[in-house]
Amino acid sequence: MHMPYQFAHRMEAAPESFLDTLFAVSSDPSIISFAGGLPSAALIDVKGIAEAAAGVMAEDGKAALQYATCDGHLPLREWIADRYRRRLGLPARAEEIRIVNGSQQCLDLVAKIFCNPSDAVGMERPGYLGAVEAFSLYEPAIYGVPLAPEGGPEMEAFSRLLTEKSPVFFYGIPNFQNPSGTAYPEAVRKEAGTLCREAKVPFYEDDAFGELAFDGRARPPVKRWAGEFGIMSGSFSKTIAPGMRCGWLWAPEEIITTFDVAKQAADLHSNHLSQMILHRYLTTHDYDAHLTVVRSAYAKNCRLMSDLLDERLPACTHTRPGGGMFMTAALPEGVSSMDLFRAGLSQGVAVMPGRPFFADGGGDDCFRLNFSTAGEEEIKEGMARLARALASLVR
Ligand SMILES: Cc1ncc(COP(=O)(O)O)c(C=O)c1O
Known part of the structure; x- marks a missing residue:
């Protein structure tokens, strides 16, 4: 019909x-x-999260249930910045971190602020299906760079993409990628980050799985070499609970300012109650x-x-x-x-x-x-x- x-x-x-x-x-x-x-x-x-939820409701219920600011719960952003500093030795600041309703929302909003129809976007091939779905709604031309058997994009094709297509960003998952589970070797992280910085192409690094390294070792992110062209997202979905819908973006302040406009228009702010419960959970329970x-x-x-x-x-x-x-x-x-x-x-x-x-x-x-x-x-x-x-x- x-x-x-x-x-x-x-x-x-x-x-x-x-x-x-x-x-x-x-x-x-x-x-x-x-x-x-x-x-x-x-x-x-469930027990730990229930304890944290009860604590928030008892001590801060009214604030947790009220409207909040677009940037996200400051103590949670400080906690995330501090973890980047301690785990990865990178100078993250709470001002550069935004809380999102799951890192899936970052995929939507980052594409929204960077992509005009037909703009080139680079990503791994194979790459995360949810990213293809999110990006597609902004009608970019998506170019896949094949993954090398040892992990990470094939660098010759990666470099060619940057020079020939000038993508508005490259999206990659350096740690235990979805769908292959492979990780970028350190030399590839360095080269990808350096090439992106030189070509002024943001490397959007989705770190959904970095905390799930079986050996517990923190790998240096591409952002270490991409500098101000490094954008990172993270999530508590795989490590604590996806139903909390809590993830984050870490990006240079200039990107954050534009991101805030898109985020504010999309949903005013992320679920404040979830953010407060998570922060309390992280500071009263042994996350490690x-x-x-x-x-x-x-x-x-x-x-x-x-x-x-x-x-x-x-x-x-x-x-x-x-x-x-x-x-x-x-x-x-x-x-x-x-x-x-x-x-x-x-x-x-x-x-x-x-x-x-x-x-x-x-x-x-x-x-x-x-x-x-x-x-x-x-x-x-x-x-x-x-x-x-x-x-x-x-x-
Ligand atoms: C690579 C990757 N990024 C992002 C997401 C979205 O997760 P969330 O929105 O729950 O943070 C997923 C979910 O499976 C994923 O696999």
Whole structure:
């Protein structure tokens, strides 16, 4: 039936969303899903967050429930700046930090302030699907730079992109990237940051997974070399609780001033109650001890999934993440990831097909696996099902 609504042209630029299918899959209890990207529910510190929430309500309830300023809760911004200084040795200041409703909002607002239609934007190939979705609404030309097998963008292609296309920014995930789980080697961080600074192209560094390094070691961010052309976002979603919808942007003050205009227009300010609860949680509970537990659980799941891939699906070469929540695996020649997705569902297991992670096409020969959501037994059973699904396609 013809609909009477005339939507804006920009909505036509949005890629076909795979999310409906994913939600259908994750609500079917008979299917073991490695397709989504949820942090482990078992590792959310409900008791600790409840204590923090009760404390905020008892002592500061009226302020927590009132309108607040666009920039975000100052003590939380100070806490974040202090962690950058201590963990990474970088001179972050609270004035350069803004709180957002999940780092996904940064993707929208950064694209909103930098992109005119047809402007070039660079990103990793494969890259984060949610970024492709957010950027697309501003109608840029998205250029993917292939990831090198050892991690990080292929530097020759990266450098060519900067000089030939002059992108308004390059978006990358140097730590345990979604979807591959790979990380940029330090030399690549240095080169990417230096090239961006010299070309005056902002490097937008999404650090959703930096705190989830299995070895607990902080890697130096690209921003260290990109300087005033370094923009970083972070999030408490993967480390504390995604339902709090709390992330942040760290950028030079000139960018922050423009960002504030977009943020104010979008939602006045981020959820103030969440910010106050998080700050109280961070200052009254042992965040580092919590992170140690999360990292070791994900490291164990990752190892188990890697070993089972080697053992049960030896034709699928795969990445070996040192952190984060995802890995990708390549399919034997002639097998498409959509076929594996469908065959998997009929065996009771879901994986994420590769195609949505390739902004400019391709990706049918690989798939993404999430190792944070399922427990040990589910991983074992799910991988057995996946092996049967693949066998049904290569017979
Ligand atoms: C790389 C990356 N960036 C950003 C996000 C958005 O997370 P949030 O908005 O919960 O901070 C995600 C979520 O999966 C992600 O994987």
